[in-house]
Amino acid sequence: MAAPVVALKTGMLFDTDEQDRDPFGAYIADDAAAAAAQAVARLRGWSTGSIRKGGLPTALRLLGVAPPPRFLILDIEGLPIEEVEAGLTEIARLGTAIIALGAINDVNHFRRIVRAGARDYIVKPVDADALGEALVRLEQPGDAANPAGRLVGFIGARGGVGVTTLAVNAAWIMAEKLSRRTALVDMDLYAGNIALALDIEPTRGLREAFDDPERVDEVFLQNAMAKFGKSLHVLATEEDFDDAVRMTDDKVLMLADTMRANFDMTILDVPRHFVMREPQLFSRFDELVIVAELTLQALRDCNRLTKLLQARNRQMKIQIVANQTTSKPDVSVKEFETGIDGKLRCVFPHDPKTFAAAGIKGRALAGHKPKHRIVADLHRFCIELAGVPEEPRQGFFRRLGKR
């Protein structure tokens, strides 16, 4: 059965709505584990029809023809670790949260499995309690395998390049397509546009967080953040311009750390003046996405930002994307890449009509037009930002898929 494997290989992305997606699925080789999965499914009112015999190789053959479930339990017992890693990465990239089941009780083994893209690993024999607890952990922030979430900043090389637009859509994809508990934070307390873009009421949450950072905990966040869809939580404020909010390094850092502890993914829409005023914030980012347009000015500012910010945080991965690109840009993609001495991670076209239509509806483009090229490219990028490893080498995958 080669066809589904090919679908997987090309990194096929599914454009289905969340409603069309099974909440869970399982590919299990032994009876005891299958019984545990059935018990958990019944308890949660999920169909037991999505529990199938066979482990990871079967999943690789069958997935790819239908959208992946939100949670996927995968039996990896008896398979060579290299094949397990390749297979898990391939499936994780479809945007499903994997719980692997295996027989080897060893920390290194656990680490390799999680690094390959699984969210948790349970050593057999498993019972319903162990499986149920693992699912609960995945639904909560800071699950066992990923005790700390990831912090990704979005910033513009210039104003108006589409930072907010891309941050909002990335957060939407993280939550709805990749099943990550996601926070989207508009760091511009005065003139942020996130509340407007998603058509939600701004809250005073961020302001209160800066006024009294000690108070910021899980309960505070639950009350202060607007919930959007299944697992997107938004912190967006519209303070009066004359109402000065004092941010200090400690406060900014405390906020960043609280977000990391409470969410799988935190996406921050960062105003450019933070580079000067809140330099400490950048020290906490796992990744920074610089949004640019294909102009000389943007090229120059990209390089200046990259140099400065990379010096502040050497661990941070910086990715540059071009947005609003037209067929005849001032600077070509090639010239731009020569100028930044690297690759543009994405090149998004200028499509004012579509954005205007989504904007009028108060919807993220990713929800409004899931098949749009920008959404598909951003989805691939988000898989990487969520920490799922790059695609494995082909050889391993082929062997595994053909079993």
Ligand SMILES: Nc1ncnc2c1ncn2[C@@H]1O[C@H](COP(=O)(O)OP(=O)(O)O)[C@@H](O)[C@H]1O
């Ligand atoms: N690829 C694109 N094509 C067309 N319009 C876009 C694109 N990306 C963003 N926009 C529009 O550009 C405007 C500015 O975007 P915004 O995200 O607010 O920029 P920034 O946050 O960088 O100031 C918005 O009206 C948005 O809809």
Ligand SMILES: [Mg+2]
């Ligand atoms: Mg903005």
